[in-house]
Amino acid sequence: MNTLEQYGFTDRIDGLFSFHFPGPDVPEPARVIRADRGRVLVASRHGIVHLDGGNSLVTGDWAAIEPGGSVMGCLPRSSLLQRKRAYDPLSEAQILGANIDLLGVVVPLDRPLSTNRLERTLVAAWDSGALPIVILTKADLSTRFDDVVAETVRRARGVEVLTTSAEDRDGLEDLRGRIGAGQTLALLGPSGAGKSSLINALLGDHRQDTGEVRAGDGRGRHTTTARELVPLGDGAVVMDTPGLRGFALWDAENGLSEVFGDIEDLFGDCRFRDCAHDLEPGCAVRSAIESGALEERRWLSYRKMERELASLHRRQDAAEQRRHARSFHRVARDAALAKDFRNRFRETR
Ligand SMILES: Nc1nc2c(ncn2[C@@H]2O[C@H](COP(=O)(O)OP(=O)(O)OP(=O)(O)O)[C@@H](O)[C@H]2O)c(=O)[nH]1
Numbered sequence: 001m002n003t004l005e006q007y008g009f010t011d012r013i014d015g016l017f018s019f020h021f022p023g024p025d026v027p028e029p030a031r032v033i034r035a036d037r038g039r040v041l042v043a044s045r046h047g048i049v050h051l052d053g054g055n056s057l058v059t060g061d062w063a064a065i066e067p068g069g070s071v072m073g074c075l076p077r078s079s080l081l082q083r084k085r086a087y088d089p090l091s092e093a094q095i096l097g098a099n100i101d102l103l104g105v106v107v108p109l110d111r112p113l114s115t116n117r118l119e120r121t122l123v124a125a126w127d128s129g130a131l132p133i134v135i136l137t138k139a140d141l142s143t144r145f146d147d148v149v150a151e152t153v154r155r156a157r158g159v160e161v162l163t164t165s166a167e168d169r170d171g172l173e174d175l176r177g178r179i180g181a182g183q184t185l186a187l188l189g190p191s192g193a194g195k196s197s198l199i200n201a202l203l204g205d206h207r208q209d210t211g212e213v214r215a216g217d218g219r220g221r222h223t224t225t226a227r228e229l230v231p232l233g234d235g236a237v238v239m240d241t242p243g244l245r246g247f248a249l250w251d252a253e254n255g256l257s258e259v260f261g262d263i264e265d266l267f268g269d270c271r272f273r274d275c276a277h278d279l280e281p282g283c284a285v286r287s288a289i290e291s292g293a294l295e296e297r298r299w300l301s302y303r304k305m306e307r308e309l310a311s312l313h314r315r316q317d318a319a320e321q322r323r324h325a326r327s328f329h330r331v332a333r334d335a336a337l338a339k340d341f342r343n344r345f346r347e348t349r
Pocket residue numbers: 137138139140141164165166167168189190191192193194195196197198245246
Protein backbone atom coordinates (compact mmCIF):
# COMPACT_ATOMS: atom_id res chain seq x y z
CA MET A 1 0.00 0.00 0.00
CA ASN A 2 1.54 3.32 -1.05
CA THR A 3 1.57 6.46 1.08
CA LEU A 4 -1.43 7.94 -0.67
CA GLU A 5 -3.52 4.82 -0.12
CA GLN A 6 -2.56 4.78 3.54
CA TYR A 7 -4.11 8.23 3.75
CA GLY A 8 -7.42 7.05 2.31
CA PHE A 9 -6.96 7.14 -1.46
CA THR A 10 -9.33 4.72 -3.21
CA ASP A 11 -10.64 4.02 -6.71
CA ARG A 12 -13.59 6.24 -5.87
CA ILE A 13 -11.32 9.21 -5.11
CA ASP A 14 -9.34 8.43 -8.25
CA GLY A 15 -12.56 8.58 -10.26
CA LEU A 16 -13.53 11.89 -8.66
CA PHE A 17 -10.17 13.38 -9.68
CA SER A 18 -10.66 12.33 -13.33
CA PHE A 19 -14.18 13.74 -13.23
CA HIS A 20 -13.35 17.09 -11.66
CA PHE A 21 -9.99 17.64 -13.35
CA PRO A 22 -10.49 16.35 -16.89
CA GLY A 23 -8.02 17.08 -19.63
CA PRO A 24 -4.75 15.88 -20.95
CA ASP A 25 -2.78 16.80 -17.85
CA VAL A 26 -4.40 14.92 -15.02
CA PRO A 27 -3.11 16.39 -11.76
CA GLU A 28 -1.45 14.37 -9.03
CA PRO A 29 -3.77 13.61 -6.15
CA ALA A 30 -2.59 14.46 -2.64
CA ARG A 31 -4.24 14.42 0.79
CA VAL A 32 -3.70 17.34 3.14
CA ILE A 33 -2.19 16.11 6.41
CA ARG A 34 -1.86 19.59 7.84
CA ALA A 35 -2.52 23.11 6.59
CA ASP A 36 -0.85 26.09 8.11
CA ARG A 37 -1.47 29.47 6.46
CA GLY A 38 -0.80 28.39 2.91
CA ARG A 39 1.94 25.96 3.81
CA VAL A 40 0.59 22.46 3.57
CA LEU A 41 1.92 19.02 4.33
CA VAL A 42 0.47 16.42 1.97
CA ALA A 43 0.60 12.69 1.39
CA SER A 44 1.26 11.95 -2.26
CA ARG A 45 2.36 9.06 -4.44
CA HIS A 46 5.91 10.26 -3.77
CA GLY A 47 5.60 10.23 -0.03
CA ILE A 48 4.99 13.09 2.37
CA VAL A 49 5.94 16.51 1.04
CA HIS A 50 5.50 20.20 1.76
CA LEU A 51 3.75 22.46 -0.72
CA ASP A 52 3.30 26.20 -0.92
CA GLY A 53 0.29 28.06 -2.23
CA GLY A 54 -2.41 25.99 -0.63
CA ASN A 55 -4.18 28.90 1.02
CA SER A 56 -7.64 27.51 0.57
CA LEU A 57 -6.82 23.98 1.70
CA VAL A 58 -7.76 22.45 5.03
CA THR A 59 -6.77 19.23 6.76
CA GLY A 60 -8.40 16.27 5.04
CA ASP A 61 -8.75 17.93 1.64
CA TRP A 62 -7.96 16.05 -1.55
CA ALA A 63 -5.68 18.46 -3.38
CA ALA A 64 -4.92 18.45 -7.09
CA ILE A 65 -1.24 19.12 -7.75
CA GLU A 66 0.07 20.31 -11.12
CA PRO A 67 3.12 18.59 -12.62
CA GLY A 68 5.09 21.71 -11.61
CA GLY A 69 4.13 21.16 -7.98
CA SER A 70 1.63 23.94 -7.50
CA VAL A 71 -1.85 23.49 -6.09
CA MET A 72 -4.63 23.58 -8.72
CA GLY A 73 -7.55 23.15 -6.38
CA CYS A 74 -9.26 20.39 -4.47
CA LEU A 75 -12.11 17.93 -4.77
CA PRO A 76 -15.52 19.06 -3.54
CA ARG A 77 -15.64 18.20 0.18
CA SER A 78 -17.87 15.30 1.15
CA SER A 79 -18.10 16.77 4.64
CA LEU A 80 -16.95 19.94 6.30
CA LEU A 81 -16.60 20.43 10.02
CA GLN A 82 -16.60 24.03 11.08
CA ARG A 83 -16.76 26.19 14.13
CA LYS A 84 -19.54 28.69 13.97
CA ARG A 85 -20.15 31.97 15.65
CA ALA A 86 -23.86 32.02 16.08
CA TYR A 87 -23.90 35.51 17.58
CA ASP A 88 -22.01 37.06 14.70
CA PRO A 89 -23.35 36.05 11.31
CA LEU A 90 -20.71 38.13 9.54
CA SER A 91 -17.70 36.40 11.00
CA GLU A 92 -16.24 33.64 8.92
CA ALA A 93 -16.66 30.11 10.15
CA GLN A 94 -13.41 28.43 11.11
CA ILE A 95 -12.94 25.23 9.19
CA LEU A 96 -11.60 22.38 11.29
CA GLY A 97 -11.46 19.58 8.77
CA ALA A 98 -12.83 18.17 5.53
CA ASN A 99 -13.77 14.77 4.14
CA ILE A 100 -14.47 13.17 7.50
CA ASP A 101 -16.65 10.08 7.12
CA LEU A 102 -17.22 9.16 10.73
CA LEU A 103 -17.32 11.69 13.56
CA GLY A 104 -16.69 10.18 16.96
CA VAL A 105 -18.36 12.21 19.69
CA VAL A 106 -16.21 11.25 22.67
CA VAL A 107 -17.93 10.98 26.05
CA PRO A 108 -15.63 10.07 28.96
CA LEU A 109 -17.05 7.84 31.69
CA ASP A 110 -14.91 9.37 34.43
CA ARG A 111 -17.12 12.41 34.98
CA PRO A 112 -20.79 13.39 34.94
CA LEU A 113 -22.40 13.66 31.52
CA SER A 114 -22.84 17.09 30.00
CA THR A 115 -26.06 16.50 28.10
CA ASN A 116 -25.95 19.93 26.50
CA ARG A 117 -22.53 19.34 25.17
CA LEU A 118 -23.43 15.88 23.87
CA GLU A 119 -26.49 17.12 22.04
CA ARG A 120 -24.82 20.16 20.55
CA THR A 121 -21.81 18.12 19.41
CA LEU A 122 -24.11 15.57 17.78
CA VAL A 123 -25.93 18.31 15.91
CA ALA A 124 -22.64 19.85 14.75
CA ALA A 125 -21.55 16.40 13.61
CA TRP A 126 -24.75 15.95 11.58
CA ASP A 127 -24.33 19.42 10.17
CA SER A 128 -20.87 18.56 8.85
CA GLY A 129 -22.23 15.83 6.62
CA ALA A 130 -20.27 13.08 8.40
CA LEU A 131 -21.94 10.19 10.19
CA PRO A 132 -21.82 10.63 13.97
CA ILE A 133 -21.04 7.82 16.37
CA VAL A 134 -20.80 8.21 20.15
CA ILE A 135 -17.66 6.77 21.68
CA LEU A 136 -17.70 6.22 25.43
CA THR A 137 -14.14 6.23 26.78
CA LYS A 138 -12.52 5.09 30.05
CA ALA A 139 -15.01 2.27 30.55
CA ASP A 140 -12.67 0.93 33.25
CA LEU A 141 -13.61 3.97 35.36
CA SER A 142 -17.32 3.77 34.74
CA THR A 143 -18.31 2.96 38.33
CA ARG A 144 -17.72 6.51 39.40
CA PHE A 145 -20.68 8.01 37.58
CA ASP A 146 -23.31 5.35 37.48
CA ASP A 147 -25.83 6.67 35.03
CA VAL A 148 -23.62 8.10 32.27
CA VAL A 149 -23.89 5.07 29.97
CA ALA A 150 -27.66 4.81 30.09
CA GLU A 151 -28.14 8.56 29.90
CA THR A 152 -25.81 8.83 26.91
CA VAL A 153 -27.65 6.08 25.04
CA ARG A 154 -30.93 7.88 25.77
CA ARG A 155 -29.64 11.29 24.67
CA ALA A 156 -27.89 9.98 21.58
CA ARG A 157 -31.35 9.41 20.09
CA GLY A 158 -30.55 6.39 18.00
CA VAL A 159 -26.97 7.30 17.10
CA GLU A 160 -24.78 4.27 17.64
CA VAL A 161 -22.93 4.18 20.97
CA LEU A 162 -19.67 2.25 21.36
CA THR A 163 -17.89 1.70 24.65
CA THR A 164 -14.12 1.63 24.89
CA SER A 165 -11.28 1.60 27.33
CA ALA A 166 -7.82 2.48 26.08
CA GLU A 167 -6.50 1.30 29.43
CA ASP A 168 -7.98 -2.21 29.18
CA ARG A 169 -7.97 -2.24 25.36
CA ASP A 170 -11.71 -2.87 25.36
CA GLY A 171 -13.96 -2.05 22.43
CA LEU A 172 -11.04 -1.18 20.15
CA GLU A 173 -11.74 -3.89 17.60
CA ASP A 174 -15.33 -2.76 17.40
CA LEU A 175 -14.34 0.81 16.74
CA ARG A 176 -11.62 -0.18 14.28
CA GLY A 177 -14.19 -2.30 12.45
CA ARG A 178 -16.33 0.80 11.89
CA ILE A 179 -13.58 2.61 9.95
CA GLY A 180 -13.44 1.02 6.54
CA ALA A 181 -10.62 1.30 4.02
CA GLY A 182 -10.50 4.84 2.69
CA GLN A 183 -12.53 6.21 5.58
CA THR A 184 -11.57 8.97 7.96
CA LEU A 185 -12.60 9.14 11.61
CA ALA A 186 -12.34 12.37 13.60
CA LEU A 187 -12.78 12.57 17.36
CA LEU A 188 -14.55 15.45 19.04
CA GLY A 189 -14.59 15.76 22.77
CA PRO A 190 -13.60 17.76 25.82
CA SER A 191 -10.04 18.02 27.04
CA GLY A 192 -8.89 14.97 28.93
CA ALA A 193 -11.63 12.80 27.45
CA GLY A 194 -9.07 10.26 26.28
CA LYS A 195 -8.87 11.08 22.58
CA SER A 196 -5.09 10.74 22.29
CA SER A 197 -5.09 7.57 24.36
CA LEU A 198 -7.76 6.11 22.11
CA ILE A 199 -5.85 7.00 18.95
CA ASN A 200 -2.67 5.49 20.35
CA ALA A 201 -4.55 2.36 21.38
CA LEU A 202 -6.06 2.07 17.90
CA LEU A 203 -2.62 2.48 16.39
CA GLY A 204 -1.08 -0.30 18.40
CA ASP A 205 1.87 -1.46 16.35
CA HIS A 206 1.56 1.37 13.81
CA ARG A 207 2.36 3.83 16.53
CA GLN A 208 5.82 4.70 15.26
CA ASP A 209 4.24 6.11 12.09
CA THR A 210 2.50 8.93 13.88
CA GLY A 211 3.08 12.11 15.70
CA GLU A 212 5.99 14.22 14.72
CA VAL A 213 7.42 14.36 11.25
CA ARG A 214 10.73 16.00 10.52
CA ALA A 215 10.73 17.79 7.22
CA GLY A 216 13.11 20.13 5.44
CA ASP A 217 11.58 23.56 4.98
CA GLY A 218 13.58 24.42 1.88
CA ARG A 219 15.97 26.73 3.70
CA GLY A 220 18.11 23.99 5.12
CA ARG A 221 16.61 24.05 8.59
CA HIS A 222 14.44 21.31 9.92
CA THR A 223 11.09 21.93 11.45
CA THR A 224 8.98 19.53 13.39
CA THR A 225 5.31 19.55 12.68
CA ALA A 226 2.62 17.32 14.09
CA ARG A 227 0.61 15.45 11.52
CA GLU A 228 -3.09 15.95 11.82
CA LEU A 229 -4.02 12.90 9.81
CA VAL A 230 -2.87 9.60 11.22
CA PRO A 231 -3.04 6.41 9.14
CA LEU A 232 -4.24 3.35 11.04
CA GLY A 233 -3.20 0.93 8.30
CA ASP A 234 -5.40 -0.54 5.53
CA GLY A 235 -6.39 2.94 4.36
CA ALA A 236 -8.28 3.90 7.53
CA VAL A 237 -7.36 7.34 8.85
CA VAL A 238 -7.85 9.30 12.07
CA MET A 239 -7.99 13.08 12.04
CA ASP A 240 -6.58 14.76 15.11
CA THR A 241 -6.41 18.54 14.74
CA PRO A 242 -5.82 20.97 17.60
CA GLY A 243 -9.11 22.62 16.67
CA LEU A 244 -10.98 19.47 17.58
CA ARG A 245 -9.43 19.23 21.02
CA GLY A 246 -11.21 20.63 24.03
CA PHE A 247 -12.59 23.32 21.86
CA ALA A 248 -16.27 24.06 21.55
CA LEU A 249 -17.81 23.96 18.10
CA TRP A 250 -20.09 26.82 18.92
CA ASP A 251 -19.92 30.14 20.68
CA ALA A 252 -23.53 30.30 21.64
CA GLU A 253 -26.19 27.84 22.63
CA ASN A 254 -27.03 25.95 19.55
CA GLY A 255 -28.93 22.78 19.20
CA LEU A 256 -30.94 21.24 16.45
CA SER A 257 -33.20 24.25 16.06
CA GLU A 258 -30.30 26.66 15.77
CA VAL A 259 -28.31 24.63 13.32
CA PHE A 260 -31.16 23.32 11.19
CA GLY A 261 -33.95 25.67 12.30
CA ASP A 262 -33.75 27.78 9.14
CA ILE A 263 -34.34 24.63 7.11
CA GLU A 264 -37.28 23.51 9.20
CA ASP A 265 -38.77 27.00 8.96
CA LEU A 266 -38.84 26.65 5.19
CA PHE A 267 -41.12 23.61 5.39
CA GLY A 268 -44.02 25.86 6.36
CA ASP A 269 -43.66 27.77 3.10
CA CYS A 270 -43.95 24.75 0.82
CA ARG A 271 -47.17 24.68 -1.19
CA PHE A 272 -48.13 21.21 0.01
CA ARG A 273 -48.35 20.34 3.66
CA ASP A 274 -46.87 16.89 3.02
CA CYS A 275 -44.17 18.16 0.66
CA ALA A 276 -41.29 15.71 0.44
CA HIS A 277 -39.03 18.56 -0.80
CA ASP A 278 -38.10 16.52 -3.80
CA LEU A 279 -39.74 17.48 -7.08
CA GLU A 280 -43.01 18.94 -5.78
CA PRO A 281 -44.07 22.24 -7.34
CA GLY A 282 -43.91 25.18 -4.96
CA CYS A 283 -41.30 23.57 -2.70
CA ALA A 284 -39.71 26.28 -0.56
CA VAL A 285 -36.62 24.18 0.10
CA ARG A 286 -35.84 23.65 -3.57
CA SER A 287 -36.36 27.30 -4.38
CA ALA A 288 -34.12 28.36 -1.47
CA ILE A 289 -31.40 26.10 -2.85
CA GLU A 290 -31.87 27.44 -6.35
CA SER A 291 -31.73 31.07 -5.19
CA GLY A 292 -28.62 30.33 -3.13
CA ALA A 293 -30.36 31.18 0.16
CA LEU A 294 -29.82 27.62 1.37
CA GLU A 295 -26.53 25.85 0.85
CA GLU A 296 -27.16 22.51 -0.81
CA ARG A 297 -24.53 20.90 1.42
CA ARG A 298 -26.55 21.80 4.51
CA TRP A 299 -29.73 20.41 3.02
CA LEU A 300 -27.96 17.15 2.22
CA SER A 301 -26.66 17.02 5.80
CA TYR A 302 -30.18 17.48 7.10
CA ARG A 303 -31.45 14.73 4.81
CA LYS A 304 -28.64 12.46 5.89
CA MET A 305 -29.52 12.98 9.53
CA GLU A 306 -33.17 12.13 8.88
CA ARG A 307 -32.26 9.06 6.89
CA GLU A 308 -29.66 7.72 9.27
CA LEU A 309 -31.78 8.26 12.34
CA ALA A 310 -34.72 6.50 10.70
CA SER A 311 -32.60 3.51 9.74
CA LEU A 312 -30.86 3.38 13.09
CA HIS A 313 -34.22 3.39 14.82
CA ARG A 314 -35.32 0.53 12.66
CA ARG A 315 -32.18 -1.45 13.38
CA GLN A 316 -31.99 -1.11 17.09
CA ASP A 317 -35.11 -0.58 19.07
CA ALA A 318 -34.90 1.31 22.31
CA ALA A 319 -35.44 -1.71 24.51
CA GLU A 320 -32.51 -3.49 23.02
CA GLN A 321 -30.32 -0.47 23.59
CA ARG A 322 -31.30 -0.29 27.21
CA ARG A 323 -30.52 -3.97 27.65
CA HIS A 324 -27.15 -3.44 26.04
CA ALA A 325 -26.38 -0.46 28.26
CA ARG A 326 -27.34 -2.38 31.39
CA SER A 327 -25.37 -5.49 30.59
CA PHE A 328 -22.35 -3.53 29.43
CA HIS A 329 -22.53 -1.46 32.54
CA ARG A 330 -22.52 -4.53 34.75
CA VAL A 331 -19.49 -5.97 32.99
CA ALA A 332 -17.63 -2.67 33.17
CA ARG A 333 -18.50 -2.22 36.81
CA ASP A 334 -17.41 -5.72 37.71
CA ALA A 335 -14.12 -5.24 35.91
CA ALA A 336 -13.52 -1.94 37.66
CA LEU A 337 -14.46 -3.37 41.04
CA ALA A 338 -12.07 -6.24 40.50
CA LYS A 339 -9.31 -3.81 39.68
CA ASP A 340 -10.08 -1.66 42.73
CA PHE A 341 -10.00 -4.77 44.81
CA ARG A 342 -6.66 -5.86 43.39
CA ASN A 343 -5.18 -2.44 44.07
CA ARG A 344 -6.42 -2.39 47.63
CA PHE A 345 -5.16 -5.88 48.20
CA ARG A 346 -1.73 -4.80 46.98
CA GLU A 347 -1.67 -1.81 49.32
CA THR A 348 -2.60 -3.74 52.44
CA ARG A 349 -0.24 -6.60 51.85
N1 LIG B 1 -8.39 4.80 33.42
C1 LIG B 1 -8.29 5.25 32.17
N2 LIG B 1 -7.67 6.42 31.94
C2 LIG B 1 -7.60 6.86 30.67
C3 LIG B 1 -8.15 6.13 29.58
N3 LIG B 1 -7.92 6.83 28.45
C4 LIG B 1 -7.25 7.95 28.80
N4 LIG B 1 -7.05 7.98 30.14
C5 LIG B 1 -6.36 9.03 30.90
O1 LIG B 1 -7.05 10.25 30.78
C6 LIG B 1 -6.17 11.34 30.68
C7 LIG B 1 -6.46 12.16 29.45
O2 LIG B 1 -6.27 11.36 28.30
P1 LIG B 1 -5.87 11.95 26.88
O3 LIG B 1 -5.84 10.80 25.93
O4 LIG B 1 -4.66 12.79 26.97
O5 LIG B 1 -7.12 12.89 26.60
P2 LIG B 1 -7.37 13.88 25.35
O6 LIG B 1 -8.83 13.79 25.06
O7 LIG B 1 -6.45 13.55 24.24
O8 LIG B 1 -7.05 15.29 25.99
P3 LIG B 1 -6.63 16.67 25.26
O9 LIG B 1 -5.30 16.43 24.64
O10 LIG B 1 -6.62 17.66 26.37
O11 LIG B 1 -7.72 16.97 24.26
C8 LIG B 1 -4.77 10.75 30.69
O12 LIG B 1 -4.26 10.84 31.99
C9 LIG B 1 -5.00 9.30 30.31
O13 LIG B 1 -4.03 8.43 30.86
C10 LIG B 1 -8.79 4.88 29.87
O14 LIG B 1 -9.30 4.16 29.01
N5 LIG B 1 -8.84 4.50 31.18
